[in-house]
Amino acid sequence: MGTDSNGWNRARGLAVKALLFIGGALLVKRLRKSTTRWDHARLVAQSLTGEKYSKDQASRDPDNYFNIRMLTCPAAELVDGSKVLYFEQAFWRSPQKPFRQRLLMAKPCPKELKCDVELSTYAIRDMEEYKNFCDRPKDQRPQPEEVIGDIGEHLTTIHLKRCSRGKRCLYEGSSPPGGFPNSWNGATYCTSELAVMKNSEIHTWDRGYDDDGNQVWGQKEGPYEFKPAPTSCFSDMLSPLSLPPLPPMDRRIEGSFILQE
Structure with a gap:
């Protein structure tokens, strides 16, 4: 029993x-x-938000990558729920002097496209008003209704899909075939790729091409890898022992997507 x-x-x-x-x-x-279509857009917006650096990549390969500070924060929300983010990049030595400022808009992909999130980049009508937007108190920034009014020329759009199981990324995608018009440094069009990683990294790869398909700006080796800033980031950055020699200005500019306008 x-x-x-x-x-x-x-x-x-x-x-x-x-x-x-x-x-x-x-x-x-x-x-x-x-998980709704809008959940995906919110997750991508949240993943982009924050202070991230390409410090590790620049240490590994200083000939091809620079230590760039990428700073992104919420700026407004449209009536349809689209998230508008302010985005800027600066050399880590001079974060108060961004060389690239944009407004990003994250929303679900149109139903006819086989993707999850549409991330578009726009110029800002008065960039000087937005310099160091994320570092300023909220009452000293342009307010959401002003931000919406300052959305300028559409520059690029990336269509992101959820990554398949087993991959390191959460979302990845690129601009449509043929890219978007671009005239910087002899280019006629540009392409963009983006990956949102599971460890909160953001990988970006922007490139410009001429009429013959030759790459005229942007990284050739691979995307920039931006990692979230550690809490001790600023103390590490400001230590005199951590200052590498500055590369010549002509090398900094030549073929570097980060200065593309």
Whole structure:
């Protein structure tokens, strides 16, 4: 009788475990299905937000990459729910002097496209008003209604898809075939690629091409890799022992996407 009882208890325990496993799998599946189109847009916007640096990449390959500070923060929200972010890049030595300022807009992809998030880049009508936007108190920045009014020329759009299981990224995508018009440094069009990584890194790769398809600006080796700033970032950056020699200005500019306008 004791043996039968133990066998029954063991069988019942296995059955309960199986039910819990199946229930957990169904819950995960349901959660995945319940992720709305707007949830994806919000997640991409949140992943882009914050202070990130390409310091590690610049240390590994100083001939091809610079230590760039990328700073992004929420700026406004449209009536349809689209998230508008302010984005700027600066050399880490002079974060108060951004060389690139943009407004980004994240929203769900149009239903006819096979993607999850549409991320568009816009020029700013008065960039000087937005310099160091994210570093300033909210009452000393352009307010959301002003931001919406200052959205300027559309520059690029990237269509992002959720990454397949097993990949290091959460979302990845690129500009449509043929890219977008661009005239900087002899280019006629440009392309953009973006990956949102699981470890909160952002990988970006912008390149410009001429009429013959020759690359005339941008990195040739691979994307820039921006990692979230550690809490000690500024103290590390300002240490005299951590200051590498400045590269010549002509090398800094030549072929570098970060200065593309």
